[in-house]
Amino acid sequence: MSSQSSPAVVVDPGRGMHTREVSLRPVGPGEVEVEVRSAGVCHSDLHVLNGDWPTDRPLILGHEAAGVVTATGAGTTGLEPGDHVVLSWFAPCRRCRKCAAGKAWLCTETRAVDNTLPDGTTPFTDADGEQVWPYLGLGAFTERLVVPESAAVKVPEELPFDVGALLGCSITTGIGAVANTAEVRPGESAVVIGTGGVGLSVVMGLRLAGADPIVAVDLSPERREAALRFGATHALDGAATDVAAWCREELGGADHVFEAIGSPRVIETLPDMLTSGGAAVLVGMAPIGATGAFDLFDLADQGKRILGCNYGSSVGQVDIPRLARLYLSGRLPMDDLIGTIRPMSEVEAAFDDLKAGTGLRTILRP
Numbered sequence: 001m002s003s004q005s006s007p008a009v010v011v012d013p014g015r016g017m018h019t020r021e022v023s024l025r026p027v028g029p030g031e032v033e034v035e036v037r038s039a040g041v042c043h044s045d046l047h048v049l050n051g052d053w054p055t056d057r058p059l060i061l062g063h064e065a066a067g068v069v070t071a072t073g074a075g076t077t078g079l080e081p082g083d084h085v086v087l088s089w090f091a092p093c094r095r096c097r098k099c100a101a102g103k104a105w106l107c108t109e110t111r112a113v114d115n116t117l118p119d120g121t122t123p124f125t126d127a128d129g130e131q132v133w134p135y136l137g138l139g140a141f142t143e144r145l146v147v148p149e150s151a152a153v154k155v156p157e158e159l160p161f162d163v164g165a166l167l168g169c170s171i172t173t174g175i176g177a178v179a180n181t182a183e184v185r186p187g188e189s190a191v192v193i194g195t196g197g198v199g200l201s202v203v204m205g206l207r208l209a210g211a212d213p214i215v216a217v218d219l220s221p222e223r224r225e226a227a228l229r230f231g232a233t234h235a236l237d238g239a240a241t242d243v244a245a246w247c248r249e250e251l252g253g254a255d256h257v258f259e260a261i262g263s264p265r266v267i268e269t270l271p272d273m274l275t276s277g278g279a280a281v282l283v284g285m286a287p288i289g290a291t292g293a294f295d296l297f298d299l300a301d302q303g304k305r306i307l308g309c310n311y312g313s314s315v316g317q318v319d320i321p322r323l324a325r326l327y328l329s330g331r332l333p334m335d336d337l338i339g340t341i342r343p344m345s346e347v348e349a350a351f352d353d354l355k356a357g358t359g360l361r362t363i364l365r366p
């Protein structure tokens, strides 16, 4: 049980990003306390930091993490202290119609997107008693956190924590986009635009699914190189290539296009890349309120589809252990996604890595 104070990486509308000491309250019914061992730095944290998704309250960043259960509350049924877990940032309620239909990623009752626990509270306070809120209901850039049991997914102890952390967001999102959202079949063609942590996970998923060709597009030569290592058959410079024209000429239009940047300007170009009946999957998250324009006649006439993709249309309890098993049996090169490993105190440098595209996924360890 808790709790001394520990440092946490907080973004505050008035103060920007800084480290603040926070205390954690003990677990309540249905909750677990988790000691964070590894946390990835995802572009969604950067969207909060740079104001794409504004917050009016201090938030502890971090939503891609793995750790060890240190305490369980009354009524928890599936977890015990010592269990290794991946944190899942869309804690489903397990009761709403979407959850009942097996679509946990569409849960209508989750409060994670409001950056609170399911009861609308936060488990964190600072030394002045001010409440500090968990980004996506987790707040993983700190030493320990409290979450509902549905946000902690048990994984095998052999799974390295750094891989587990990436399973918490980028990998599950990227592979899920291929397997669940787009349902890619062997031999279908696919284009991935933006090959950071999420886009490279899409590439991994496409290789597993047997897509061919797999075309990666990025502005960074290192990212294009990485995409080829992860299984892309072609890599294009997004700044120097008219990707839609390339897709029409070389592929007769792609069966699937995945956008993993969150750029409205790029998203508007996706339908032009598709063959008739093809699907554009929006994995990247645009700034709140952003809109886009498409040729509406072409969409209808050619039966093209635009699919939204939250969390890779994944059910954490099902998909995370499944992907962990595929990693452990050598089927997915998830280790290769791990970039620089830094102590939590180097969070500024970690965001600089992300902004500059240095290395692949930077990991923070408390």
Ligand SMILES: NC(=O)c1ccc[n+]([C@@H]2O[C@H](COP(=O)([O-])OP(=O)(O)OC[C@H]3O[C@@H](n4cnc5c(N)ncnc54)[C@H](O)[C@@H]3O)[C@@H](O)[C@H]2O)c1
Pocket: 041, 042, 043, 044, 047, 169, 170, 173, 193, 194, 195, 196, 197, 198, 199, 217, 218, 219, 220, 223, 238, 239, 260, 261, 262, 263, 266, 282, 283, 284, 285, 286, 309, 310, 311, 312, 354, 357
């Ligand atoms: N759908 C979801 O549930 C979900 C989950 C996680 C992340 N995301 C979103 O996915 C997006 C990507 O996240 P990430 O962590 O992989 O980011 P990242 O910063 O690691 O990767 C983005 C990549 O896009 C490339 N890029 C930028 N502009 C480009 C352009 N015009 N053309 C080609 N390439 C370009 C960059 O060089 C970089 O390699 C973000 O918007 C993030 O919020 C969505």
Ligand SMILES: [Zn+2]
Pocket: 042, 043, 044, 045, 063, 064, 169, 170
């Ligand atoms: Zn993320």
Ligand SMILES: [Zn+2]
Pocket: 092, 093, 094, 095, 096, 097, 098, 099, 100, 106, 107, 108, 109, 110
């Ligand atoms: Zn629900």
